Amino acid sequence: MWRRLIRLVAALAVCGAPAAQAASVWVVELEGAISPASSDYFIRTLERASDEGVELVVMRLDTPGGLDKSMRDMVKAILASTVPVATYVAPNGSRAASAGTYLMYASHIAAMAPATNIGSSTPVSIGGGGGSPFPSPTPTPSPMPTPGSAPESEPSSEGDEGSGGSADDRPAHEPADAMGRKVVNDAAAYLRSLAELRGRNVEWAEETVRSGANLAANEALERGVIDLVAADLTELLDTIHGRTVTIAGVERTLDTAGAEVQTIEPDWRYELLGIITDPNVAYILLMIGIYALILEFYNPGIGVGAVTGVICLLLGAFALQMLPINYAGLALIAVGVAMLAVEAFTPSFGIVGTGGVIAFVIGSIILMDTDLPGYKVSYPIIAAFTAVSVGVVAFGLGAALRMRRARVATGVESMVGATAQVMEDFTASGRVRAFGEVWNARGEGEFHEGEDVEIAAVDGVIVQVKRTGPATRAR
Template sequence: MAHKPLFLILLLALAAAVLIALPVSAQSPSAQHSALSASPPEVRVMVLDDAIGPAVSDWFVRALEDANDEAAALFVLQLNTPGGLDHSMRAMIRAILDSRVPVAIHVAPSGSRAASAGTYLLYAAHIAAMAPATNLGAATPVELGGGAPARNPAGSGDEDQNAAPDSATALRNKQVNDAVAYIRGLAELRGRNADWAEQAVRQGASLPAEEALEQNVIDLIADDLPALLSQLEGREIELRGQQHTLTLSGHQVRNIEQDWRTGFLAIITNPSVAYLLLLVGIYGLILEFSSPGVGVAGVLGGICLLVAAYALHLLPVSYVGLALIVLGIGLIAAEALSPSFGVLGIGGVAAFVIGSVMLMDTELPAFQIALPVIAAVGTGSLLLVGVIIRLISRSRRQALVSGADTLIGQPAVAIQDFELLGMVRINGELWRARTVAPVHKGQRLQVIGRNGLTLNVEDAS
């Protein structure tokens, strides 16, 4: 009962806190909207100077979601990219199309480019701007491998026109036609030049900033961010099917910095890093299972393998290449466990190197495993096989140090009298022995042969 007054005091304090908070919450949404309206418009600025991959896509999508949640006036992406992965680009475009905040993409500073995937992003943005001496285009899809180029019927005979395309050409045509339909849809949504967009995909066409403005590919040219925001003040755009006027007077600029998650994803989705993590994981588990110890190799290998699996899930991976890598490592391990004098080991190294080259299913240079890394790992694997073969050859040349065959030539002592079969003592062990001459207890003998578990002995004198 002594605790009851204390409980009542806490209850009254909680009730008072709720009553005090009610007037604050009652301001929503009108009072809060007035407070937001009274604050100066905020412009979020993100600088993207890299290939478009999983880490960049995740960073952009999360930053744009935050801008929507906090009702920013404008989201500006300063872009300089050679291109990137298709699924990463499409995730960014979906975020732009769903955004309640206008998105302006500015290809800047001078000398920058919006090539390949960058062109699609420009067409998807509410405002497309470029700095002088920049360019865009070259939007032909290349991610899924080379294949044969699309056939041009012009100048070919009827036989060629009527011939069915091979599988590589058919796949290539499907990729190009899909990309054309996608970028034309974006161009028609934003009221931009859809015919040139198709040329950028089919023919890899490119344009400098001035010509892009003349051909209605972009909306404006601005030297830098202040010039861009000055030109956008009072501009009307279409936002989610409705007309929207940009009000940027007295704006505040908030630069978006990369967080730890983006940095971590950028590291592990580097193809060379993901490749090395995969190898460390597999070799760590093999080491743990082959010679169980304190578990360090197993724990480290398991962590690396899971991180590598997550990274490869985000990258364009050839599962044939991945299978060849696993097969190669398995053959190298088999060489160590059941020696074949190099047949399994060398075959494993060959499968491993071929799989490593094939692992990344893309032609984009930014998402390839560095060849020096493959060469170093392949050379290390070949040296490992050489060491295994050398150790096995050395062990086979060594004299036997255990087993029944090591008893031949050893001295023995008879522990009983016998004429044909009896028992002798060798190195403290009792063995059945056979002799052709009578033997007396305590007589010194010598082992001259073995027949199963029976030793052949004779007098040692």
């Protein structure tokens, strides 16, 4: 009897127990250059995933590279995350080039789909405002060895960790200047540290930074650069189920088999940042804001120019502070616009205006401190705003010339050259009517009533007149 009662209680307990909830996996899709917008989108998603207890965040990646600052912010978020991150280069034909390689090395799980590649992680320039950018790689074919010559040896990374060694020991691909070597050494050390943290290939991490090496998916798996190759997301989740990853120093076993997969769609903030952090859009907003304010000060009205100018300036400034800008270029643009405004309000016959146009053009060209494709201000846009600036100079110069050539419109000086009418016959002196008033007049010769004469000079209340044609008598 007791056994039956125990079995009954156990059956009721089993029936009443809630079914185990399936693990949740979030998928974040990043396609294109790593930018401030994509960095903000990923970091905010990772924070939400931590708050909601998500089992795993999968970053499906296809990138040609991106900005160093944005990439480092994402790496920091991954390293500090309480949710495991799997970076998955997919679909077929995708790549994790340049900055994408760093994200792969930083992730808890690194996976690639077939027919994908990873590498080309050499920084290409030094960013004064936003760190060194990582380019969209353009593969350079290696020269083929000539018959009878020894094949070109692989570059060695030994001795490059410090100052780069002497000029004789330095590999051919290493930058010749000291600043360039510092940037490359910093990037190499950063990627090596990530490789050591995740137990991945340290030697190849050095190689991809110093020589821009690339690997296909299967080669990356063989050399220990990634953890697995998976044809699709389902295979990825099934393969990593039961694997152990380290989160904040604590080992954690992944439970991803049969997980509920949710793709996180970008929100309005991501879309807005994606638009305004385009260098061309940021530049246009900045210029519209400046010229709208100049227009408002030149011709005060109901405040439309001021409101438009302030909004555009704030949006442009917000975008520029997230981009790798050259502050010397920004200062030249500001000086150029200021000189153009001076030319428009206090014309200097083109001297100040010409200098303003030159400063404006140079500043616009060097504004973006990066060689990364897609992060330069378009030359046609610069040309368009330069034309507007030249128009401002031309307007100011034309106004100055017109003012110089124009007749005086007020005062005694405005009477000189005007026409007056003789009121009575006189010789040497008499009276004329001008500007609705009667004036005492003097002139050489005889003048007849009703005759039109020209005022040659004004002396107090007496006007000096002269005949404009042969003597005539009014009838």
